[in-house]
Amino acid sequence: MFLLSVGIARADETVILSLTIKDHKFEPAEVHAPAGKSIAFAVKNLGTIASEFESSELHVEKVIPPGGEAVVHVRPLAPGRYNFFDDFHRQTQGFLVVP
């Protein structure tokens, strides 16, 4: 019973953060999520060339072809300000704020 409730609770608790990449900018450039919850980034590449959504602090990396969308899952986090970027264009930066 306990295991079942843990499983159900997990599925409901994923916070989904939607972002787009356009003209080498994340929109929005700063997102928020609560501490201790599983997080998923849904990133859509509205540009004409491939991007790589990456974050060393969040331990994710995924290539997003032009016009494509990628979902990456991040483990539950402690409060902090986490940086993510487009590895193919480092100036494209964003932050995840966990209060």
Add this chain to the structure above:
Amino acid sequence: MLPSLLIVFREVFEAGLIVGIVMAVTSGVAGRGRWVAGGVVAGVLGACVVALFTGGLSQLFGGSGQELFNACILIFAVLMLGWHNVWMSRHGRELAAEMRAAGEAVAAGSKSLAALALVVTIAVLREGSEVVLFLYGVAAADGGASLGMLIGGVIGLILGSLVCLLTYLGLITIPTRYLFAVTSTLIALLAAGMAAQAIAFLEQADILTAFDQTVWDTSWILSNESFLGRALHTLIGYVDQPTAMQLIVYTATLAVIAVLMKLFAVPPTPRPRTV
């Protein structure tokens, strides 16, 4: 030019470490240059194919295609590396004896070379596909900046290849009597690191969520981002914030390789007792 140089250098450097290790591990084996070169060429071609099909691949398996693909080829590389170590524990001694007797390169049999060539292919393919996608984007972009970026990319490629050469030259200075132990250890750590990396991809795709607690945080000592951090990531699988599952799989990979090596090792011929 600099951003392009850095990106290409980073990816080539990571693949270069692995190619350098494989070259050192196989030194003294006839024809290994051809096998490794073949692995690199296959990796480059594979990288182009993967880059071409990135869009389609990403959409497979409910959006988890990329992560599953990466995890699968990494696990395959782990099997190849593990197999090499077990093969060497069985045949290494006779191979070393042959080399001493012949005083020149000997044939190890194409199976062990093929396994390592596949590891090279996988390493080059994984890092290379990102380079191909990046350079294609650069070439497709408008403006005169493209030429500078492409030149930066070529310089990055040359510098990354230098890392490969230095790794190889550094390793072959190890005296032969220690070489087997050192290269077996390097290969085992490479395998364990790749296994943990495969887990990280499965975690990113939410396919594997068990034991995802962060066990330690050494990012203040050595960050994943730094060059030393990346080198250690490739060589020994260092991660500044590993999950429990990654550590479990890392340790299990080392344990399984060690056990299999012991199981298949040729027992030393007993020395005749003198009275």
